[in-house]
Amino acid sequence: MRVLLLVLLLVGAAVCSCPDAGPAHMDDLNMIVAFSLDGFNKLTQGSIPVLVSQIQAMKFDDINTELDLLITTVDLEITSMVMSEMDISEFSVSTNEADGTIGIFLGDSDLQLSFNWGYQETGFPYISDHGTGTATVTGLTASISSLTRVDQTCGNLVFAFESYSIDFGKITIALDGGASALYSLVLNTFISLMEDLFADTLSDMLAEALLEAINSGGMTADWYHVLAGDVGLDQRYIDPGFHVLDGYIGLYYTSYGYPLAEGEDWPERTHPAPLPDIVNNDDFQMILSNNAFNTIFSAANHNGILSGDIAYSTVTNPMFKSYLMTTAVASVCPGLYDAYPDSALALHLTPTIDPVLTFMPSAGYLNITGTVDVSVDYGSLSDNVHAFQIGLSYGMAMTPDVWQNEFNWGNETTVSWNASPYNSTAWAISSEYGDLHLDTPQSQQLLMMLSALGVAPFVSQFTHDDAPFFGIQGDFFEYDLAKAFFDGPTTLVATIPLKDY
Incomplete structure (x- = not known):
């Protein structure tokens, strides 16, 4: 079953300038x-x-x-801080084509930090105390103006914020522990000062956390550059920052190809070496991380691409309809069939999957877990009756390919997939029609059918109207020979061969 699953997001495809290139040896590649x-x-x-x-x-x-x-005066230490709770209820992105800026807004959000605290008086009698605490923030708003790129080592590209503003509606400190007489005496003052302390420091802490998450989720640190035979590629940014275009957000850079002197190589990377024994050195190699995968699938799930109502009322094959009700569904939920024995009933499945996928131990296998609501139409189409809900977990063997479409601004590079379901399991959640039987051969057949039929409708593509694109202008890559594959359980590798000049 061939399913177009996602658009490969080449956010950080450009790599920083390494050795000085000198005169261009081949045609410029404007990207x-x-x-x-x-x-x-x-x-x-x-x-x-x-x-x-x-x-x-x-x-x-x-x-x-x-x-x-x-x-008195104390030396305070706050350690082991973690974000125990975080709820972002409003999130939006805006663009300003006039000045080319991108704005990110988080509104009406709540969070809670858990931490350990301890203090000691700076003078005699040096009373000390310690305990645990929480800092609860309600009504948080954050505004971020424009992401800029920061070039680091060869093959590593990160983003930074040009400016940001984070405001807090209210910060509440709650403390546990504290056994000294001093603690009881100054508790209210202590809490008030800690609230001021968190108000002063939390903005920078959150900004750094958001930026780190964006760089990780944006896969900008997961790229490698592979030499093309005896030719080096020097990719240099035309100018910094994003470009807000008519309907697009763009990043511009240019590349030069030049011959390497004998024995010359790139400077030592801070990243691990490129994956060995997989591609030859005539490929431009791109690597997508497990975390980037989860970012993409979370976005797809949020936009309804990974869930939807799968109605079989349009199925015209009477044998298939009969099998669904009289064999498969009757085996799973006998009470439903007893109540509605009409084999021409329309069966509705509404799947909802978890936003985060799990990479299986074997390379190229993904596991999807979610729920399926089952209902039937009886009589008129308006008589929709909810029957039962099951949890369903199924794996998919993923075989990726790379393909391109030509547009007036360049090529769209996309990953498509062959997805083969396997190893389905299910468990009962609720039923309005008695016990569910999920261990019979007929039930297992139904589960496999749910996997096979369910993947096709609700795992689909971003359309061209709203897709993130990777565009290349220039005649440098052998697109027809591009390929993609898994290496290990957490890494997708896509390769596009370079033309032989």
């Missing part, structure tokens, strides 16, 4: 990495669950400061 504005909005808004999960997994730097408690 554009272009996103449609609608696709950019859908991607960023839909990636919130992954963004939140990344921030919650981060460890924040400790805070060490001196507090004046009026009757």
